[in-house]
Amino acid sequence: MSSHRQRLGALRTELARENLNGFFVPLTDEHMSEYVGAYACRLEWLTGFAGSAGSAVVLQSLAAIFVDGRYTIQVKEQVDPELWDYKSLPADDPVEWAIANLKAGDRIGYDPWLASIGWEKQARRRLEDHKISLVAVSNNSIDQVWSDRPLPSQAPVFIQPEHLAGKTSEQKRQEVASWLEKRQADTLVLTALDSIAWLFNMRGSDVTCTPVALAFAFTHKDGSADLFIDPVKVDDTFKKAMGDSVRFHDQAVFPEALKQLSGKSVVIDPERTVAAIASLLREGGAHLFSDRDPVVLMKAIKNHTEIEGHRQAQLWDAVALAKFFCWLSDAALEGDVTELSAAEKLLGFRQESGHLVDLSFETISAAAAHSAIPHYRVTEVSNLPLKKGEIYLVDSGGQYPNGTTDVTRTVIIGTPTAEMKQRFTLVLKGHIALATAVFPAGTSGGQLDSFARQYLWQAGVDYAHGTGHGVGSFLSVHEGPQRISPSGGAFAGSNEVLRAGMILSNEPGYYKSGAYGIRIENLLLTKPVEVAGAEKPCLGFETLNFTPIDRNLIEVSLLSESEIDWLNQYHHEVYQKLLPFLSIQEAEWLKAMTAPLEG
Known part of the structure; x- marks a missing residue:
């Protein structure tokens, strides 16, 4: 556990450099996934906790890890009690704990690519009520000190054939297009990995135990789509199977593409969309509508x-x-x-x-x-x-x-x-x-x-x-x-x-x-x-x-x-x-x- 002591110390040094008094550490990725790839296992790297649900708050002199009743034994086996206070969800609330241990004028950071729209809104309001600033960091503070952090998986995607899927991707995208037409909207931003996998009849091996591929997508009212994915993951066979109505882009350009939806009526799912995506859409001048990702029910x-x-x-x-x-x-x-x-x-x-x-x-x-x-x-x-x-x-x-x-x-x-x-x-x-x-x-x-x-x-x-x-x-x-x-x-x-x-x-x-x-x-x-x-x-x-x-x-x-x-x-x-x-x-x-x- 000595390495975790060093990691916690390095994070605190980085927070001080960023003029932050603390940092929120969720266990999720930019897709709000339940299970995440190795590159996103920040909580485990920092604390040693390897459970599938939990979060932490790091301050300059205190730190706490929050898990529910499923993990009360595991957290004690894996996380050093000299470094971390054990807190139980839902009785203990990370934001409330931060408020109790910070003072007016303090600044606590968060990664907007790992925070839901709802969490960001309510956390900011509650912290500001105590004159504490919630600060969005442009680069995750843990990533700045995680020197051997794995890269996101580059495993190739593969097709879920029609004889197993039951419908073509084009048929599914037309269903989404009809859904958008009924709502008089132009574009749906898809962020949930299983929704993207189902819609495009695409599977991958980027997340343990869940056959999905890391990607984002826009799907439009004309049935066309834009798929944002690491180019090394996609071969010509897959591109050909998708047809001309699916445009492929490097995932690295996704943030800029969000800002280019200026003037469009864009639907986002508030439960499955991170705060950074909503912010970039607003910055670009899109007209936002909140609704549940329709693929959620279609695939269910x-x-x-x-x-x-x-x-x-x-x-x-x-x-x-x-x-x-x-x-x-x-x-x-x-x-x-x-x-x-x-x-x-x-x-x-x-x-x-x-x-x-x-x-x-x-x-x-x-x-x-x-x-x-x-x-x-x-x-x-x-x-x-x-x-x-x-x-x-x-x-x-x-x-x-x-x-x-x-x-x-x-x-x-x-x-x-x-x-x-x-x-x-x-x-x-x-x-x-x-x-x-x-x-x-x-x-x-x-x-x-x-x-x-x-x-x-x-x-x-x-x-x-x-x-x-x-x-x-x-x-x-x-x-x-x-x-x-x-x-x-x-x-x-x-x-x-x-x-x-x-x-x-x-x-x-x-x-x-x-x-x-x-x-x-x-x-x-x-x-x-x-x-x-x-x-x-x-x-x-x-x-x-x-x-x-x-x-x-x-x-x-x-x-x-x-x-x-x-x-x-x-x-x-x-x-x-x-x-x-x-x-x-x-x-x-x-x-x-x-x-x-x-x-």
Whole structure:
């Protein structure tokens, strides 16, 4: 951690040179991405914290790092408490902390390419109320002292072919053009990497676990587009596939191009656009309109081709998981499996398909008390062995050319306690309730969230995360705008109406701190449902994953007849779908794991 002491000292020296009393350090990039490339991992470089969400504030004599409850253990393992105060989100607010530790007349810096429009506006107002200046730096202060900072990836882009995408890029751009026409606007500025990837049928490898390429784009009301991307990433084959209506530019000229939209009616998404872009557009004289990036909803509603691709990807993934759990059933009892070795073994089984491009997120491989941490990340330091009488939870997924997977299973090594079985069964009942839900068109994810929690609530317990998130098609494993989660608060998207074609996760859980955790996750396809006598269109779900649910953790007496029927039918489908791809030993294991329950 001594290197982090030196880095913090170097940053403070740089801030003093810039006449700044402090600096805000978010964990994001100029696209407001959830996962970022190595060049943008400024928070990790400065602090040592390698989680996927957090921020920091550096002052001349104090520094604080802010993480939510998912990372309270990890931050203490990775960040030196002599250098940094640990702060918990959302209870502690970075701007409020800065105000409390600065004085009138002080100046605190921020990078406008890493700050959302909304954050910049409210932070400036709150700081100025205390006569503290928020100062936009032209060059990120961390970058000035990060001597060996990696360059942004120059990996080549590749085409997502029409037989996997279901539509050409031209067709998609015409849909955006129609959207602009209805709003009497000239141009949409696209900044979200997954929106750009989907619109141009373009994929890349610039961000770990998410197959996107670093780029910006303008798309216009005539269906043409300007793509701003490092020229070394694009070959003639890709340019030809885009056609004459897509103009290519070096990403380096993007800031100047924004200023050239003078007099145009330009739409920006305030949630996905950094403050620097809005500032440059205003400087150039564009007429700005705020609206949600229309591609967000377009890509969330999967077309027939994308849905079929998902089904194939889920099958490949389910075969790998069956092979893994069969192996684990023997290996874990022998006592030589750890969290890290289990994750590596699962990766190997996924790679055996020959179709895996990448993981869709870093595998959560969690034994015993670690399973009670919903977003646990195993390291060499934290690595635990799997032991008899303890729970093992694995939340994982893959990126395949035709779909993105995400699945969680909780299994018992040996024999469970009565409490484990009771809690697991309550989670399972909630999972089934959501999987079998039928609801009128116009229903939001927030309205369905309690379906999955009701049985836990009756027992006086709950879980502190959302029940479901959207999933992309060979794109982001966390895709908006839809969610199944409590309405309002930290769960953006819970008020989004669910539409046929949307894919969401179904992942209720239970976590007993310091003891064990439980989560059962499948992916659901939203689809129309025929209801006799219905007075309005109705929707329901189709389960896409096919991985056995651990029968050893089920207290059958707590299940209703209909719940037993659902599980038996689900396991019958699992058996039928996976059997042709398994060895004799694996088939025997699968037969036992999917044997019918009797009430």
